[in-house]
Amino acid sequence: MEHPGMSLREQKKLAAREALSWAAIRLATERGLDQVRVEEIAAEVGVSPRTFNNYFSSKEEAICAIGVDRQRRIGARLLARPPEEPLWQAVISAVMEQYGEYGEPDREQVNRVRLMAGNPALLGEYLKSHHEVERVLAEAITERTGITDELRPKLMAATVSAATRVALDHWLHSGTEKTLTEILRETLREVSSGLPDLAICVAHHRKMKTC
Numbered sequence: 289m290e291h292p293g294m295s296l297r298e299q300k301k302l303a304a305r306e307a308l309s310w311a312a313i314r315l316a317t318e319r320g321l322d323q324v325r326v327e328e329i330a331a332e333v334g335v336s337p338r339t340f341n342n343y344f345s346s347k348e349e350a351i352c353a354i355g356v357d358r359q360r361r362i363g364a365r366l367l368a369r370p371p372e373e374p375l376w377q378a379v380i381s382a383v384m385e386q387y388g389e390y391g392e393p394d395r396e397q398v399n400r401v402r403l404m405a406g407n408p409a410l411l412g413e414y415l416k417s418h419h420e421v422e423r424v425l426a427e428a429i430t431e432r433t434g435i436t437d438e439l440r441p442k443l444m445a446a447t448v449s450a451a452t453r454v455a456l457d458h459w460l461h462s463g464t465e466k467t468l469t470e471i472l473r474e475t476l477r478e479v480s481s482g483l484p485d486l487a488i489c490v491a492h493h494r495k496m497k498t499c
Contacts, residue, residue: 294364305343306357307333312350317400321347321407348410352417359421362386363428375433376480379448384473392467395460402460422449451475 294302311332315324326347330340344350365382373381405414426438426445435441455475459468466474 294361298364302357302360304333304335304339305353308335308340308343309350309354309357312347313354313401313404316347316351317397317404321351321404321409346413348413349417351404351410352413356417356420356424358386359424363424366425366428367432369432371432375429375444378432379429379444380473380476380480383448383452383476384469387469387472392469398456399460418449422446425449447479448476451479 308329312324312329315328315332324347326340327337329347329350330337340350344353362382365385366378369378369381404410422442422445424445425448426441429441429444430438433441452472452475455472456468458464458475459466459471464471
C-alpha cells in the first residue's frame, strides 16, 4: 500500500514496523502481555529477533508504536495535500484518508487492545508514545505552514489527538450506530470550526425536546 509523501524506503520501513506492532498486539491480547516473548513476535512476522530489535527496544514499545506510526502516515499525507488547501481542511482530509484506508475496525478487538493498555508495564511506554504522536503531527504542520511559532502547531496537533480519542471513546461506549470514521469526521469538523457555546447547545436541545 502506497503512502503519499513517503519514499519507498520509508514505506517499507513503516510496513515492517507495523507488521511487528500488530503481531505484538495480537499475541498479547490472546495470551496476555507477560506470556509473550520478543522471539515469538519476530517469528509471527517471519523475521529474526535481531530484526525486531532494529525497530523496537521492547515488546511494550512495539505495542504502543502503532499509534505513532499511524500519525507518521497522517503527517506524510498532510505534506502531500495541495498547498493551496486550507490547513484544517488538509489535516482533516489526511486523517480521514488514513483511517478510511483500513476499513471500519472491530469494536471487540479495539476494546481488548484498550484493556491491555491498562497493564502497568505498558503505562510508561503509552505516555511516551502519546507525546510522540502529537510531536510528529506538530512537525508536519510546521513544515506545511512554514511558521516558526512552535505553540500553534503543537496546540493544533494536541487538539487533533484529543478529538480522535473522544471520537473513539464515543464510538466504543455510546451505543451509536454511526461508524468510527463518521464520528471522527464530525468531531474534527467541530473542533476545526470552533466549538459552539455549550449554553446555546443546551438551550437548543431543550427546545427540540419540547417540540
